[in-house]
Amino acid sequence: MGMGNGAIRIGRQGQDWTVKSALDGEINIGLMGLGTVGGGVAAALLDNAEAIRRKTGRAARLRRVLVRDAGRTRQPALPPGTLTVNPEDILSDPQVHVVVETIGGDAPAGEYLERALAAGKHVVTANKEVMSRRGPALMALAQERQVNLLFEASAGGGIPIVGCLMSQLLANDIHSIRSIINGTTNYILTRMARSQTAFGDALAEAQERGYAEADPTNDIEGIDAAYKLSVLGSLAFHRRIPHQAIFTEGISRLAPEDFRYAAELGYAIKSLAIAAAAPDGGIQARVHPALVPEDHLLAKVDGVYNAVEVTGNLCGQIILHGQGAGRDATTSAVMGDLLNILRTIDNADGPPPLPLPDGGSPDAAHQVHPIDQLSSAYYMRLTCADQAGVLAQIARILGDGNISIATVIQKDTDPGSGTAQLVITTYPAREMDVQTALQSVARLGVVASVNNLIRIEE
Ligand SMILES: NC(=O)c1ccc[n+]([C@@H]2O[C@H](COP(=O)([O-])OP(=O)(O)OC[C@H]3O[C@@H](n4cnc5c(N)ncnc54)[C@H](OP(=O)(O)O)[C@@H]3O)[C@@H](O)[C@H]2O)c1
Known part of the structure; x- marks a missing residue:
């Protein structure tokens, strides 16, 4: 199809550009999920139609809303015929230009997003699990199809990180x-x-x-x-x-x-x-x-x-x-993504490139170091016999493990059991050394229990 006068490109299906007349430039939204977040998004779309048009230059219409249970009373109330339990009403409808996913979890949401992108639809999602498991692959697909994939709400809720x-x-x-x-x-x-x-x-x-x-x-x-x-x-x-x-x-x-x-x-x-x-x-x-x-x-x-x-x-x-959560804050993030799509949907060159991962394949992963290799300062709390020489025994084990003590405080002596709480902080040491030393400390006859080990972030 050609790009005639007054025509705009709003996405790509297969290799063909989907073209829509600028004269009826309404953008149709397929919303998946109408719970805490989806309900907020639906209300924002229904209540703020005029403000959205003013801010983006485009009218957005809530065309379909997918839920599991069609029988429940819904807030907000939707125009008749909007609610569906069939995902095909969104995924296979060429008139749905943007899919907003607020279902959550990897299945079936991940597959729905993949299909939406493959069909040339723009996607906004609030789904951390899908973006964690499949984010780079979905970003590569979005790039290939020249559609947007935005996911501000997936981490940090209303914080635009x-x-x-x-x-x-x-x-x-x-x-x-x-x-x-x-x-x-x-x-x-x-x-x-x-x-x-x-x-x-x-x-x-x-x-x-x-x-x-x-x-x-x-x-x-x-x-x-x-x-x-x-x-x-x-x-x-x-x-x-x-x-x-x-x-x-x-x-x-x-x-x-x-x-x-x-x-x-x-x-x-x-x-x-x-x-x-x-x-x-x-x-x-x-x-x-x-x-x-x-x-x-x-x-x-x-x-x-x-x-x-x-x-x-x-x-x-x-x-x-x-x-980081809640209906309004998360709606702010989802709607921000959606408004950005509406603002740029007419761009002749398609959406701005996504920062795809280095290393060729979207599946290429970082080498993540095991926690054993961490170097950190530590806080440890022990219940010990309240008697002389206890600290010396513990300090010897820590010293043998290359762990230097920074502070020691003795607290909450219990005359009944003859024990006290010993709180030790260390200078930075290797996690593996600290874990090994604590196992030896726990075996000392004068140590009743190792209650906690907490890393210190300076
Ligand atoms: N809640 C927050 O504060 C928050 C903050 C940031 C991000 N998020 C993310 O936003 C997403 C949604 O969270 P939420 O709290 O809004 O969840 P929610 O209240 O449980 O709502 C989920 C919605 O998805 C629908 N749904 C679930 N499974 C479905 C399926 N298989 N097919 C069709 N529809 C299905 C449910 O339909 P029914 O109504 O028929 O049950 C419901 O409307 C999640 O990815 C979450 O991590 C949430």
């Missing part, structure tokens, strides 16, 4: 990303720190308030954060960081006294998701609780808020802080 890494910070060599990207865990840790609440009680409270799901495993074990770190790290370091390669450690071992002792030492405890360039060209990628100096901005991120710190050779240190 994905777009920053894809464009504004693209000139940098990124040294590290350090982030708080799971609001549920941050809420629980904030409650534990402020009120000396036990982990189980803080989790129950988060569930009551709707901040944690009935099965909280993905959040509290760091899996959700690993997906998001995989998305952000792959963009920052220009090659795939598979989420399975990211070391994850949950927060359930933390106890109220850890927060108390950490505060005495001048630290907060946060669950951090960190990806950093290693000197040998590999990557360190890990999600775990960490002691953060209390004057660092990350230590001040409380409740369900998220923050992402990026350090680059040109930009230095940047911190973005905001709401």
Whole structure:
């Protein structure tokens, strides 16, 4: 089909350009999912039609909305004939120009996105799991089809970090990303720190308030954060960081006294998701609780808020802080992507190129170092016999393992059991050495238990 007068190119199906008359320049949206995020997106499209047209120069029409259960009453109420349970009503409809996916999970969402892109439709997704598992391959497909694939909401919710890494910070060599990207865990840790609440009680409270799901495993074990770190790290370091390669450690071992002792030492405890360039060209990628100096901005991120710190050779240190989840904040991110597509859909040259991974194949992955090789300072809390000579025995084992003690405090002596809490911080040491030494420490007759080992992020 030719590009006649008043005709615009809005995407490509196979090798043929789909051409639509500029005179009826309405862009049709197929929305997949109408839950927390999809409901917000549908409402934004229905309520703000005129503002969207003014901001982008294009009218957007919500043509179809895919759900599982067509029988439920829906908010917002949709125009008759919009709701469907058949994905083909979106994927096989040539009049759907943009697919917005808010279903979540890899299957079937991943396949739907692949088909949408292959059919020449622009795609916006909020799906961290799909973007972590298939992001580079989907980006390559989008590039080939010359359509947009935007995924701002997949990591950091309302914080515009994905777009920053894809464009504004693209000139940098990124040294590290350090982030708080799971609001549920941050809420629980904030409650534990402020009120000396036990982990189980803080989790129950988060569930009551709707901040944690009935099965909280993905959040509290760091899996959700690993997906998001995989998305952000792959963009920052220009090659795939598979989420399975990211070391994850949950927060359930933390106890109220850890927060108390950490505060005495001048630290907060946060669950951090960190990806950093290693000197040998590999990557360190890990999600775990960490002691953060209390004057660092990350230590001040409380409740369900998220923050992402990026350090680059040109930009230095940047911190973005905001709401990492929730209907409105996530709708902001999804709608931002959608409005960007509407603004540029007429471009004769197609969408701007995506920052595809280095290394040829979209599947080429970074070499992610095992946690054993990490060099870090550590906080350790032990329950020991309250008697002379205990510290000397522990210090000897640590010294033999090349681990230098920075501080020691003895707390909470219990005359009943004759034990006390010993809190030791170390100078930077190798994780493998620290783990090995702690096994020997745990075998000492004067040590009742090794209660916690937490990495310190200076
Ligand atoms: N919630 C947040 O704050 C937030 C923040 C950032 C990113 N995200 C991401 O946004 C996505 C959606 O999250 P959400 O919280 O909005 O989820 P949600 O409330 O559970 O909604 C999911 C929607 O998808 C539909 N759906 C699920 N499986 C389907 C299938 N097989 N076929 C068709 N429709 C299906 C559901 O249909 P029914 O209504 O019929 O059940 C529901 O409308 C996820 O990728 C999530 O990670 C969420």
